[in-house]
Amino acid sequence: MSYATVGTVGAILITITYFIFKPKNQKLSFPPGPMSLPLVGNLFDMPQAREWEAYTKWGAKYGDVVHVSAFGHHIIVLNSFKAARDLLDLRSTKYSSRPYVPMLHDPELMDAGWSFTFMTYEDPRWKRHRRLFVEHFNASAVRSFEAQQLKGSHALLRSLLAHNEIGDLEEALRNTAAGIMMDITYGYDIKLKDDPFVEIATRAANEITQGISPSGFFVNLFPWMKYIPAWFPGGGYKHFAAQARKSGQELVDVPFAFLKQSIATGTARPSFASDALTDSADPVYVRDIKEISAAIYGGGADTTVGLIHACVLALILNPHAQQRAQEELDTVIGSPDSNLFRLPIHEDRDKLPYIDAILKEAIRWWQPVPTALPHATTEEDEYRGWHIPKGAIVMINAWGILHDEIAYPQPYQFRPERFLNGDGKVIDDPAVGLSFGSGRRICPGRPFAETALWIQIASLLAAFHLESPKDEDGNSVDITYAKNPKSGYLLHPPRFPCLIRPRSRLVVAKILEAAGS
Numbered sequence: 001m002s003y004a005t006v007g008t009v010g011a012i013l014i015t016i017t018y019f020i021f022k023p024k025n026q027k028l029s030f031p032p033g034p035m036s037l038p039l040v041g042n043l044f045d046m047p048q049a050r051e052w053e054a055y056t057k058w059g060a061k062y063g064d065v066v067h068v069s070a071f072g073h074h075i076i077v078l079n080s081f082k083a084a085r086d087l088l089d090l091r092s093t094k095y096s097s098r099p100y101v102p103m104l105h106d107p108e109l110m111d112a113g114w115s116f117t118f119m120t121y122e123d124p125r126w127k128r129h130r131r132l133f134v135e136h137f138n139a140s141a142v143r144s145f146e147a148q149q150l151k152g153s154h155a156l157l158r159s160l161l162a163h164n165e166i167g168d169l170e171e172a173l174r175n176t177a178a179g180i181m182m183d184i185t186y187g188y189d190i191k192l193k194d195d196p197f198v199e200i201a202t203r204a205a206n207e208i209t210q211g212i213s214p215s216g217f218f219v220n221l222f223p224w225m226k227y228i229p230a231w232f233p234g235g236g237y238k239h240f241a242a243q244a245r246k247s248g249q250e251l252v253d254v255p256f257a258f259l260k261q262s263i264a265t266g267t268a269r270p271s272f273a274s275d276a277l278t279d280s281a282d283p284v285y286v287r288d289i290k291e292i293s294a295a296i297y298g299g300g301a302d303t304t305v306g307l308i309h310a311c312v313l314a315l316i317l318n319p320h321a322q323q324r325a326q327e328e329l330d331t332v333i334g335s336p337d338s339n340l341f342r343l344p345i346h347e348d349r350d351k352l353p354y355i356d357a358i359l360k361e362a363i364r365w366w367q368p369v370p371t372a373l374p375h376a377t378t379e380e381d382e383y384r385g386w387h388i389p390k391g392a393i394v395m396i397n398a399w400g401i402l403h404d405e406i407a408y409p410q411p412y413q414f415r416p417e418r419f420l421n422g423d424g425k426v427i428d429d430p431a432v433g434l435s436f437g438s439g440r441r442i443c444p445g446r447p448f449a450e451t452a453l454w455i456q457i458a459s460l461l462a463a464f465h466l467e468s469p470k471d472e473d474g475n476s477v478d479i480t481y482a483k484n485p486k487s488g489y490l491l492h493p494p495r496f497p498c499l500i501r502p503r504s505r506l507v508v509a510k511i512l513e514a515a516g517s
C-alpha cells in the first residue's frame, strides 16, 4: 500500500471521527505554534531528525510552550524549566501517563507493555513495578550496588590498558555498562565477546527503539492498520513486530531462568532479582520481578554509555579540565608516581568536588535522551489561559533548555566550573535534572546512574591521560565533529579516535591487581 493511500484513508477516518466527537465546549485556544493545515495538522513541520533543534527554534519563535498536531494527535513541547515543573511536577496527577503507541503496546504487535517505562499511568502494574524498583534503587539503597559498580570500573580500566593505540572505546564502554547491569540485576558475569544475554538485550532494546517512533511505522499514526493482514500490501511491518515480540519475551524470560537456576544450585549472588524474589510463589509477583528486571537493562545500559562516551570526548577536547581533575585526585588518592597511589572508591566523592562538577556538566552538555520520554495527559487542562487536551503528548526539550545561553553562557562549551561556587563547593541546579525527565515518571535510575558514572569518570581520570591521536605531522587529529550527536531516540557521539595512556607504571600494576589479572 502506498504512503499516499495510507495517508488519504487515515485522513478521511480522522476527519469523520473529529466531526463526530468534536468537543462542543472548547473555548480556549491551544498554545501557540506553527500554523497547521486542515486534516494533516503540522505533519510537514514535524522534524524527521534532530527534533531538539526544531523544538528549540519553535521555542524561540512561539515561546516556551508550543503546540503542534498531526492527524488529530496533539503534541505540547515544553521549552523551559518553569513550564516543565509547572505541568509535569506540580500537576503530575494529570501529566504522568505515556502515549499509547500501537506498535509497541498492542499485544498482537510488539507487546512491549511489560516494561513499566512504557506503561500508561492507569495501568495498575505501573505503580507496583515503580514502587518495587524504587525500593531497591533509591539514593540510599543503591549503595548496595557500589561493589558491582567498582568491579565494572576496574574491568573498564583493564580493558582500556589494551587501548593504548587507537581502539574501540565505545565497545569497551558498552561492555562495561552491560556487565554492570547484568551483574546488579541477575548476578550474572557477561562474556566479553558474544554474550548470549547481552545479544538478546541489545536486540530487544534496538527493536523497542524502532517501535516507539511515532513516524517509524504507519500503524502508530493510523491504528486501524493493525487489521491489515501480514501478507497484504502494507502489512509487512507485522513480521518485524513478531520478531520484536519474541525478543522482548526472551529478554524477560532467559536471564531470569539463569537466576532461578543459580538460586536452585546455591550459586546466586546478591542482585536486584535475587533480593526481590522472596519465598512468595504468587505468580503475579514473580512476573512483576521478571518484567522489572528486564526493564532495568533497557533503562540503564544505553543511556549511561551515551553519557560516559560524551564525557570522555569532552575531557579530550578540554585538557585543562582533565588536568584540574587529576590535580584534585592526586591530593586524595596519591600521585600516580608515588607509592601511595590507589584507585578511587565511592567514599572519596565528598573530597572530589571537581569530579562531581565534571559529572554535572557532562549531564548538562549531553543528554542521552534529549527530549526525555513522552508524557501523556490523562485529563484536559488549562495553563496560562491555553487549552491542553486530554491525551496530548507532552515533550520536554531537555537539550534546548540545558543549552540556553542565558542560563548557561557559551552553552556548547564544556566548563565544569559552572557548577562550583567561590568556595569550590558543588552548586545544585535542579534544571540539570531535566536530563532525567520530570514529575512522577522522572528516571528512577538516576541515583544509580550518577554513582555508576561518577566512579567511572573518577577511575578513568585517575588512571589515564585521555588524548586525541596525532597525525603524521605530530598534530592532534581533529575530533570536534564528534560533538554533533547522531540523530536518534538515544544520543551517542559518533565514534572518534582517541589515545588512552596510563599515567604511570604503578597505575598499570594497580589496575591489574584490582581487576584480578
Ligand code: HEM
Pocket: 116, 117, 118, 130, 137, 295, 296, 299, 300, 301, 303, 304, 307, 367, 368, 369, 372, 373, 374, 375, 434, 435, 436, 437, 438, 439, 440, 441, 442, 443, 444, 445, 446, 448, 449
Ligand atoms: C545517564 C543515565 C540516564 C539517563 C540520562 C536517563 C534518562 C531517563 C529519562 C529522560 C527518562 C524518562 C523520564 C520522564 O518520562 O520524565 C527515564 C526513565 C526511566 N529510566 Fe532512566 N536514565 C538514565 C539511567 C537509568 C538507569 C541506570 C536505569 C536503571 C537502573 C534507568 C531506568 C529508567 C526507568 C525504569 C525509567 C522509566 C520510569 C517510568 O516510566 O516510570 N535509567 N530515564
